[in-house]
Amino acid sequence: xxxxxxxxxxxxxxxxxxxxxxxxxxxxxxxxxxxxxxxxxxxxxxxxxxxxxxxxxxxxxxxxxxxxxxxxxxxxxxxxxxxxxxxxxxxxxxxxxxxxxxxxxxxxxxxxxxxxxxxxxxxxxxxxxxxxxxxxxxxxxxxxxxxxxxxxxxxxxxxxxxxxxxxxxxxxxxxxxxxxxxxxxxxxxxxxxxxxxxxxxxxxxxxxxxxxxxxxxxxxxxxxxxxxxxxxxxxxxxxxxxxxxxxxxxxxxxxxxxxxxxxxxxxxxxxxxxxxxxxxxxxxxxxxxxxxxxxxxxxxxxxxxxxxxxxxxxxxxxxxxxxxxxxxxxxxxxxxxxxxxxxxxxxxxxxxxxxxxxxxxxxxxxxxxxxxxxxxxxxxxxxxxxxxxxxxxxxxxxxxxxxxxxxxxxxxxxxxxxxxxxxxxxxxxxxxxxxxxxxxxxxxxxxxxxxxxxxxxxxxxxxxxxxxxxxxxxxxxxxxxxxxxxxxxxxxxxxxxxxxxxxxxxxxxxxxxxxxxxxxxxxxxxxxxxxxxxxxxxxxxxxxxxxxxxxxxxxxxxxxxxxxxxxxxxxxxxxxxxxxxxxxxxxxxxxxxxxxxxxxxxxxxxxxxxxxxxxxxxxxx
Amino acid sequence: xxxxxxxxxxxxxxxxxxxxxxxxxxxxxxxxxxxxxxxxxxxxxxxxxxxxxxxxxxxxxxxxxxxxxxxxxxxxxxxxxxxxxxxxxxxxxxxxxxxxxxxxxxxxxxxxxxxxxxxxxxxxxxxxxxxxxxxxxxxxxxxxxxxxxxxxxxxxxxxxxxxxxxxxxxxxxxxxxxxxxxxxxxxxxxxxxxxxxxxxxxxxxxxxxxxxxxxxxxxxxxxxxxxxxxxxxxxxxxxxxxxxxxxxxxxxxxxxxxxxxx
Numbered sequence: 070x071x072x073x074x075x076x077x078x079x080x081x082x083x084x085x086x087x088x089x090x091x092x093x094x095x096x097x098x099x100x101x102x103x104x105x106x107x108x109x110x111x112x113x114x115x116x117x118x119x120x121x122x123x124x125x126x127x128x129x130x131x132x133x134x135x136x137x138x139x140x141x142x143x144x145x146x147x148x149x150x151x152x153x154x155x156x157x158x159x160x161x162x163x164x165x166x167x168x169x170x171x172x173x174x175x176x177x178x179x180x181x182x183x184x185x186x187x188x189x190x191x192x193x194x195x196x197x198x199x200x201x202x203x204x205x206x207x208x209x210x211x212x213x214x215x216x217x218x219x220x221x222x223x224x225x226x227x228x229x230x231x232x233x234x235x236x237x238x239x240x241x242x243x244x245x246x247x248x249x250x251x252x253x254x255x256x257x258x259x260x261x262x263x264x265x266x267x268x269x270x271x272x273x274x275x276x277x278x279x280x281x282x283x284x285x286x287x288x289x290x291x292x293x294x295x296x297x298x299x300x301x302x303x304x305x306x307x308x309x310x311x312x313x314x315x316x317x318x319x320x321x322x323x324x325x326x327x328x329x330x331x332x333x334x335x336x337x338x339x340x341x342x343x344x345x346x347x348x349x350x351x352x353x354x355x356x357x358x359x360x361x362x363x364x365x366x367x368x369x370x371x372x373x374x375x376x377x378x379x380x381x382x383x384x385x386x387x388x389x390x391x392x393x394x395x396x397x398x399x400x401x402x403x404x405x406x407x408x409x410x411x412x413x414x415x416x417x418x419x420x421x422x423x424x425x426x427x428x429x430x431x432x433x434x435x436x437x438x439x440x441x442x443x444x445x446x447x448x449x450x451x452x453x454x455x456x457x458x459x460x461x462x463x464x465x466x467x468x469x470x471x472x473x474x475x476x477x478x479x480x481x482x483x484x485x486x487x488x489x490x491x492x493x494x495x496x497x498x499x500x501x502x503x504x505x506x507x508x509x510x511x512x513x514x515x516x517x518x519x520x521x522x523x524x525x526x527x528x529x530x531x532x533x534x535x536x537x538x539x540x541x542x543x544x545x546x547x548x549x550x551x552x553x554x555x556x557x558x559x560x561x562x563x564x565x566x567x568x569x570x571x572x573x574x575x576x577x578x579x580x581x582x583x584x585x586x587x588x589x590x591x592x593x594x595x596x597x598x599x600x601x602x603x604x605x606x607x608x609x610x611x612x613x614x615x616x617x618x619x620x621x622x623x624x625x626x627x628x629x630x631x632x633x634x635x636x637x638x639x640x641x642x643x644x645x646x647x648x649x650x651x652x653x654x655x656x657x658x659x660x661x662x663x664x665x666x667x668x669x670x671x672x673x674x675x676x677x678x679x680x681x682x683x684x685x686x687x688x689x690x
Numbered sequence: 691x692x693x694x695x696x697x698x699x700x701x702x703x704x705x706x707x708x709x710x711x712x713x714x715x716x717x718x719x720x721x722x723x724x725x726x727x728x729x730x731x732x733x734x735x736x737x738x739x740x741x742x743x744x745x746x747x748x749x750x751x752x753x754x755x756x757x758x759x760x761x762x763x764x765x766x767x768x769x770x771x772x773x774x775x776x777x778x779x780x781x782x783x784x785x786x787x788x789x790x791x792x793x794x795x796x797x798x799x800x801x802x803x804x805x806x807x808x809x810x811x812x813x814x815x816x817x818x819x820x821x822x823x824x825x826x827x828x829x830x831x832x833x834x835x836x837x838x839x840x841x842x843x844x845x846x847x848x849x850x851x852x853x854x855x856x857x858x859x860x861x862x863x864x865x866x867x868x869x870x871x872x873x874x875x876x877x878x879x880x881x882x883x884x885x886x887x888x889x890x891x892x893x894x895x896x897x898x899x900x901x902x903x904x905x906x907x908x909x910x911x912x913x914x915x916x917x918x919x920x921x922x923x924x925x926x927x928x929x930x931x932x933x934x935x936x937x938x939x940x941x942x943x944x945x946x947x948x949x950x951x952x
Contacts, residue, residue, distance in 0.1 A: 356774070356775065357747065357774045358774075359774075360774030360795075360796040360797055361703045361705070361706060361774050361796065361797075362705070363796070363797035364703075364705075364706050364709070364774070364796040364798065365703075365705040365706060365708075365709055365797075366797070367797040367798065367799055368706075368709040368710070368713060368797065368798060368799060368800050368803060369709050369712075371799035371800040371801060372709070372712060372713050372716070372800035375800055375801070376716070391799065394797065395799070397797075398797050402776075402795075405776070405777070415878075415879060415882060416878075416879070417879075454879060
């Protein structure tokens with residue numbers, strides 16, 4: 070399981086390190102404490118031994134055995150002392166706090182003799198360390214610390230009145246003091262226990278903290294990312310990873326979100342073009358089948374038209390048959406062109422003329438259904454370069470749709486045309502705006518005219534607050550919420566990460582104030598000036614590609630309208646709103662034609678009130 | 691005795707053959723309909739034709755297989771392909787295959803059909819004349835020499851590759867001659883894309899018939915010869931030099947050129 074979780078791995082690694090570090094620390098701590106306690110006891114035993122020696126020295130010189138006995142017995146029977154004894158050079162115990170052993174011999178291998186005699190030859194002098202020994206007489210008894218204190222010969226000894234020792238002797242005997250280590254051992258055990266408890270609790274607490282931090286900072290965001298990736302892999306491109314942090318994982322999550330957004334956009338386009346491509350293949354297959362019957366109609370009608378010189382009424386009807394069949398031919402051809410992705414056959418043409426021609430074609434159909442057709446055409450319209458047949462098809466499509474929307478009731482269709490000057494200003498909606506650290510500034514919670522606004526944080530001296538820019542490019546209708554004047558101290562930043570949104574090394578060419586800058590993914594930088602009354606803005610990629618002279622045609626009906634939820638899918642193939650009546654191809658083809666002319670088509674609709682289709686075709690081509 | 695007739699029309703759709711027969715007859719041409727290639731071959735055994743109109747997509751023998759059959763039998767009657775499936779490949783193949791002269795996409799008007807038939811008949815006549823004058827029966831005519839480094843798409847149009855990567859395209863003298871001259875040209879705009887084998891300009895003859903000029907090379911129009919538009923007689927007089935129609939940036943010259951003949 071640990072192999073499957075990076076958080077657990079990290080926690081395990083850190084805990085292991087803490088364990089080793091605290092373990093080593095505790096071990097050396099216990100060792101040094103033990104050592105210092107023992108040293109203290111040793112020092113104490115040595116002092117005691119010296120005290121006994123000096124206490125009995127006078128009595129020894131006077132060979133007052135009773136007093137020596139009495140002293141040794143008294144001292145040796147103290148609670149903190151195990152026993153005190155003196156034995157002579159040959160190992161015979163002369164005095165002892167344990168009277169039973171007086172007169173017995175000490176084994177040369179016994180603990181107290183071992184130090185001097187272990188080398189075989191008895192040693193003359195020993196330092197304190199060598200005189201001390203720790204031993205356990207039997208398995209059940211507590212540890213004991215013994216210290217031997219040799220009684221050296223001195224002039225006062227051999228000149229003493231008793232004459233017990235000749236001057237040739239170096240060591241007269243040994244004072245052996247033994248004290249129990251019960252207390253010391255208890256202290257050592259207690260401190261060992263305390264240290265182990267301390268180490269265990271330190272390890273547990275640190276592990277818990279590390280575990281929590283790893284979980285909070287690494288595990289959780291990674292899990293969230295993983296969920297996101299699974300969602301995206303499963304096709305849910307609308308999923309957004311919710312990681313708020315500013316660190317690498319936060320940036321990763323932001324980049325991931327940006328990536329899925331781009332992916333979603335690309336998929337939508339791919340979907341659309343894929344559907345259109347299959348439509349093209351279908352058309353290519355159908356074209357061949359349709360062209361044979363069309364040949365019969367077209368050749369026959371054109372032949373008849375040539376021959377029927379005398380009857381003007383018949384001629385007119387035949388003319389309609391011929392021209393409409395030719396239009397059919399062009400439609401089939403354009404579908405074939407569509408299948409092989411070619412461009413329309415464009416010539417300079419008058420849009421009004423095309424509208425009138427289109428109107429003529431469905432005039433009868435409209436009057437039969439009691440639909441009035443009203444036209445308000447701008448006669449000063451510039452000529453546009455279009456494929457007249459394709460554009461005529463677009464208008465016929467839209468008018469047929471309009472009359473279908475009106476249905477059985479009386480209604481009217483209005484077509485208006487006019488020349489307009491379009492700049493990208495107020496037309497293009499900025500849907501995503503990224504700061505330097507790639508946070509999206511578009512805030513779906515704040516809307517201006519129903520569209521998510523671009524949020525920025527300002528700061529000047531101590532004043533700070535949020536402003537919301539209108540997402541329609543070029544619009545100056547922002548929500549500035551009492552923003553202070555823009556000067557050198559003015560700062561503008563990302564509300565998420567506080568990265569500056571003021572452009573480097575560039576000021577407004579109009580008023581020389583600092584300008585803001587953000588990036589629209591794949592579409593370059595957007596700059597603008599927020600100074601009151603200035604309104605300067607720039608979006609290089611869009612400004613340069615934008616063509617500002619357009620012919621706009623609006624086809625408005627007062628029919629049933631289109632529900633809002635159907636609007637986004639309107640131009641997709643097979644997305645009919647007419648149920649069994651429509652094929653769902655009309656608007657997709659329309660969209661394709663207008664798109665091929667670098668134009669735009671949009672729709673405004675209100676259920677019950679009617680629908681307006683707006684077509685804009687660039688003039689300067 | 692083999693009878694000489696003007697037209698043999700072959701199409702598996704009786705509706706099409708019927709209307710073609712009707713139109714041609716009314717123009718005073720003699721015509722026989724056949725509903726499949728085998729029937730046509732039987733007719734060819736007994737008769738001689740000046741022109742064959744043939745559908746490309748037919749059951750059993752297709753239009754191009756029928757062409758092979760003709761050349762196997764040593765029949766050199768020029769063929770005009772008709773097709774309801776006018777792909778670039780079909781168009782280019784129709785214009786460049788030996789024995790095949792032109793193609794007409796379905797559906798067509800009576801005028802379009804007559805225009806193509808008459809143009810091809812005249813063209814065939816012109817070629818026969820030049821053959822009898824001892825010149826090879828291929829491509830261009832003798833009176834306006836076609837320069838040797840010009841690529842030709844059948845008898846219709848030419849392309850000249852220029853050293854800077856662009857190409858000039860124009861209409862051939864034989865096409866002009868067969869159409870009996872040019873009164874007016876309707877040309878596309880600079881920036882538009884042209885496809886090889888697909889009409890790139892319409893030429894109106896003095897008699898009012900409109901001839902589509904098939905494009906020899908695919909590419910984007912860089913420049914349109916204004917002079918060709920203002921004085922069409924210039925194209926007629928000097929089709930290979932001052933009478934060019936477009937300067938284009940070829941989009942796929944390597945594969946396009948293999949269809950063209952030098």
